[in-house]
Amino acid sequence: DAGVIQSPRHEVTEMGQEVTLRCKPISGHNSLFWYRQTMMRGLELLIYFNNNVPIDDSGMPEDRFSAKMPNASFSTLKIQPSEPRDSAVYFCASSPRANSPLHFGNGTRLTVT
Amino acid sequence: AQTVTQSQPEMSVQEAETVTLSCTYDTSESDYYLFWYKQPPSRQMILVIRQEAYKQQNATENRFSVNFQKAAKSFSLKISDSQLGDAAMYFCAYRNNNNDMRFGAGTRLTVKP
Numbered sequence: 209d210a211g212v213i214q215s216p217r218h219e220v221t222e223m224g225q226e227v228t229l230r231c232k233p234i235s236g237h238n239s240l241f242w243y244r245q246t247m248m249r250g251l252e253l254l255i256y257f258n259n260n261v262p263i264d265d266s267g268m269p270e271d272r273f274s275a276k277m278p279n280a281s282f283s284t285l286k287i288q289p290s291e292p293r294d295s296a297v298y299f300c301a302s303s304p305r306a307n308s309p310l311h312f313g314n315g316t317r318l319t320v321t
Numbered sequence: 322a323q324t325v326t327q328s329q330p331e332m333s334v335q336e337a338e339t340v341t342l343s344c345t346y347d348t349s350e351s352d353y354y355l356f357w358y359k360q361p362p363s364r365q366m367i368l369v370i371r372q373e374a375y376k377q378q379n380a381t382e383n384r385f386s387v388n389f390q391k392a393a394k395s396f397s398l399k400i401s402d403s404q405l406g407d408a409a410m411y412f413c414a415y416r417n418n419n420n421d422m423r424f425g426a427g428t429r430l431t432v433k434p
Contacts, residue, residue, distance in 0.1 A: 251424040253424075263419075264421065299366065301366070306418050309354075314364065
């Protein structure tokens, strides 16, 4: 079991650029979550998917953010255009069922200058 | 939406002593799951312990145990015989059967040698 795999581990980009974060959940897990972590706001749930279908995206801050899950083994979180206030650690997590804990990836630290 | 509150931004404990981290939550549901996660400086999110709301018995995992008070909506974590490696951010989390999972703001635990 390779765990949840996120890439890249670090991303530095300039304001206005497009950023794409990637996630491969654990095989067999049918739920996938994207979180953002900052000092000011802690861990915020951005969006989660069940069986590749977005269920709740109310945490997505703005239209600049979008997430997709084209298949059970891959998801992306895209920010376009990026802004300095998007700087944070973005976590992807997966879970096999509703009563299970989440398994987290190692996160992507995004810095927007 | 359910909320999770951790009222202690920081706590410290002497090595080998016991410390209790507080967590309260707000929900109208009767069936849900509670978790404590540890986040060391490596930023990994590590599951410490879990509790099903329908179980009256408090969960324990080695030196870690919880005090689950369902009526009071309280879920505290007790760490016994604290070790230097326990120093980390600790997050309380709530998950319902709709798959939503929310985290508290976290408590930073320092362990003094």
